[in-house]
Structures are given as structure tokens and as C-alpha cells.
Amino acid sequence: MNRTDRRRQGHHRLSGQTRKAQHVSALLADALVHHQNHRLQQAETLYRQILSIAPDHADAHHLLGLAAYQQGEYPRAIEHIQHALQLNPRKPHFLFNLALALEKEKRWAEALERYRQAIAIHPHYMEAWNNLGNLLREQRRLDEAVEAFTRVLKAQPASADAHNNLGVTLKEKRDSDGAIREYREALRLNPSHAEAHNNLGIALMEQGHIDDALSAFQQAIASRPSYAHAYYHLGLAYLWKEQIEHALACFWRSAELQHNHRKPVSVRSIAKSRVKHDLEQLTYLHLQRGVTEIPPAYRKTLESLAQRIHRTDPSAMTVALDAREREALAxxxxxxxxxxxxxxxxxxxxxxxxxxxxIEARYHSSYPEIIYVDHLLTERALTSLRQFCLDSTIWKRDYQNGYLGAFLAEGFACPLLLQIAEELRTRFPGIFRQHRLVQAWAFKYDSELRGLNLHADASAVNVNFWITPDTANLDHERGGLVVWDKEAPDEWDFKMFNDERNQPMIRKFLEEQQAQPVRIPYRQNRAIIFNSNLFHETDTLVFRAGYEDRRINITLLYGYRQKRSLR
Known part of the structure; x- marks a missing residue:
């Protein structure tokens, strides 16, 4: 081969590589158009086509991971973005997006490290600093979170988001005045910052400035009409002003925004307990209550899932969904x-x-404050509230232990519930004092699974009452609540004493404090009223199988958490 032939061959080789690169660039451009327009499946197809041509294309691996993240497939997202980082470890946005996916998988330490690595490469990556601060706050490393947000504000003093995030952190450090100052600064910089309006309203409510709080929530909604949490807090503000109809309207608007949207089911698996409950409830509504508006496809899909559950590992808490099932459930x-x-x-x-x-005398003479009251409700109120809980398809939160929850902001609100909450407060002023309702929920249990783990609640007074008939309870000495006679330390917050991972720490604390359990057996229409700062857990459950025999408890929380009482 002479020199001319070699030059010609090299030219052909270069032309082939150029054509390949141009083809990959064209595919990537098309994929990005699909991706930016939320056509994720089409984008994924093109990213995979790129990788079949250029297996070491770091951007294609990263974007494939990003598409997986946007579809809720976090393990797959992590896999692809990690591959991209192996090919190009100096891309800070690769590290940032990997941290996001790791957070979703609750791999907190790894997520923190990836944010820090992104910042080390790009020290002025303020979005990474903000996320680092938020994650540090979630991990209760509040001083470090303040430092992160302060770093953002030093570089970007006009960042409304950073001021808002700093405000949230200061509030969790119990510096309400500092939090309010930061929220107001965020709103000065961005008057349409919905989260800052909402957070300001919450802080003002805690200080008793109800009218100002109500205005803040209204402005949050004006800035973002679909802001469910703002509607919920606006409902509480109206409730505190005794404008019940307005409160109910806000609670139901919150529920509609969270549930009545017909969005696709994005999760790849659902709790077995949710499948079992929903199928039982639909069957009950159809056969016992004559309800006809349940879509047949929904029930048919649940029946199919229930049959599959019987064939799966009994220890597994969830059942996988395929694309057809997700579409049918949507x-x-x-x-x-x-x-x-x-x-x-x-x-x-x-x-x-x-x-x-x-009753008030018993409450104040007990230390710590734990009493129970039998025959709390009239028979008519008890029957009506129980029927509401049996009939209403509001049980949308499923928990690891197999119980389901319905919350005030998510469909549990009804006129009777708010009446009960207000009558308790006004009939027993010696117990509830100035404290107003701040949260309400109901839990419905599976007869075969255990209930709530050891925890405390961030309020002043807790009312917990049961509405399932006593005939459903097969162990009349158990089935109720165990309240420990030691309060949570002042420096512990709600997230700390409600985190499943902290169960050993809580039990160690109770052991060191020589805490004793107070066991209150289950009885229908029995209410336990106690200091909400006390640790408590569901007692052993042995209830009959069957939908109408599911144990239902209702919790009403009043006021904000108080410092531990000393005697």
C-alpha cells in the first residue's frame, strides 16, 4: 500500500467515525426533545440506541438514569448514573442527580457524600448547597444545615428559596422569630413564593396570630392554586376562628388536590395490606351498602392482585405492578x-x-397525665362516625406494619368529626385550655398484623378513641394502647421520635429512665386522653378477621408541643 492509498484509507476511516458521531448527535438531539416534552419512553428508546452504537457515551447513561428517576425507578436511575460517573467522574450535575436518586432510596449518607463531591468540583453549585442543607435538616443536623444555607445566601443574597429553607431550619431549632424573619425576607424578594407564605402562616399560627396566618395561607393559594398543604392549614385557621363550613371546604379541597386527580399510578409496587383492605371495602360497599359507582376494572384488578399475593412470599410486604395493572388502577x-x-x-x-x-380532676392529679374515659360519644355519634369510616374510600396511606391511615387533609374531615373535636375542647377547658385542634387521623388495622410502633406526637394533648365493637376483639385484656410514663426529651423533635430507625434509641432511653408502661385495654367508645409528649404504642392485637371487624382508632391532637413538665 503506497502513501496515497494509506491517506485514502485514513480519510475513509475518519469519515466513518464522523458519520457515527453525527448520527449519535442527531439521536441525542431527538431524544432530548422527547425528554423535555415528557415523552420518557421515546427518549429512553433513543438513549438505548445511542448506547448500542457508543457504549461509553456518558451523557446517554446519565440521561437514561434521569428518565428512570422521573418515572420513580430509583434503583435503575442509580445504576445508570453511576455508570455515567465511572466514565466521567468530574461532572457535578451527574453527582447531583445521583444524590437525588439516593435520597429517594433513603441512602442518606451516600446522598450527602455525592452532594459534597459535586460541591468540591463546583464550589459555586448553589443548587447542590441548597439540597445539601435540606438533607442535613432532614437528618437533624441543623447547625450544619444553617451553615449550608448561609453559604448560599453569602453567594446569592437575593435567593428567596435559601431564605425560606433557612427559615424552616430555624423553626426546627425552635427559633420562631428568626424563622419568621427569613420567611418575610423570602417574600420581600419573591412576593409569589407559595412555600414561604405557607410556612409564614404556620409560624404565625403557633404564635397565636390567627388572622395574619389566615392571610398568609390565602396568599400561598393565590400564588399556587393547587397548593394542597396551604388549603389544609387555611382550614385549620378557619377552624380556630370557628368558621366550620369554611374549614370543611378547605379540608376537602386539600383532599381533592391530593387524590381526585386521576393521575397515573407511578409506583411499581403497592402494599399487600392496601390491596386486601381495598378489595374488602369494595366488596362490602357493593354487597352491604348497595354502592354502585365503583369502577369494575378497579375491583377486577384488585382481585387479580389478591390472587397473585397468595402465590408470593408471605414475608414480602408489597406486590409488584405491571404496566397494565398500573393503567387499570390509575x-x-x-x-x-x-x-x-x-x-x-x-x-x-x-x-x-x-x-x-x-374527669378533669383525674387528668390533673395523674402524673404523667394519662386517663381514659368510657362511653365518650352518644350512640348516634358513634354509629355515624363508624359508618363514615367503613364506607368512605379515604384510606390512602399504607404503613409498614400493615395498617392504613386517613388524615384530616386527605379526606377524613367531616362535620361530625369537627363537632366532636370542638365539643371536647369546650366541654373540658381544664384539660385543653387554650389548645386548638392541630391534626386528626384514623388508623384501620389488619387483624393479622401489628399496629403502631413506639413513638410520641408533636402536640400538647392527645385524644385517642376506638370505635370498632368489642365483639371484634378476641383478647379483652389487650388490643388497646400502651403509654409509657416518661416524656420525650425536649431536644428530640417529631422526626426523631417517629423515625422507625430510632426504635432502639427510644427503648434504650425508656430503660435508662426506668419508665413503666401503662396498658389501657381496648374498649369500643373508650377515649384515652394523655400528654402527647409521652411515648406510646399499639398493644398486641388479636381481632377477628373481616372488614367490619377491623380495629379503627381515631386520634385528635391539640396544641403544640410543650416542654417537659417537671415534678
């Missing part, structure tokens, strides 16, 4: 398909024969 799974009426009762919801003076 119109109904997140929807409040049926809501039963539970109206106010004109003659009152609380038992008129309760001895208020004796």
Missing part, C-alpha cells in the same frame, strides 16, 4: 370514590352524662 387507586355522610348532631356528639369535673 383512575381509581388515588380517587376518593365514595364518601359517606357524617353530619353534625344537633343534640350534641359527646355523651351528656360525662362527669366533667371528675
Amino acid at each position: 383512575p381509581s387507586f388515588n380517587q376518593i370514590l365514595h364518601r359517606a355522610p357524617a353530619e353534625r348532631i344537633s343534640e350534641g356528639a359527646l355523651n351528656p352524662h360525662l362527669d366533667v369535673s371528675a
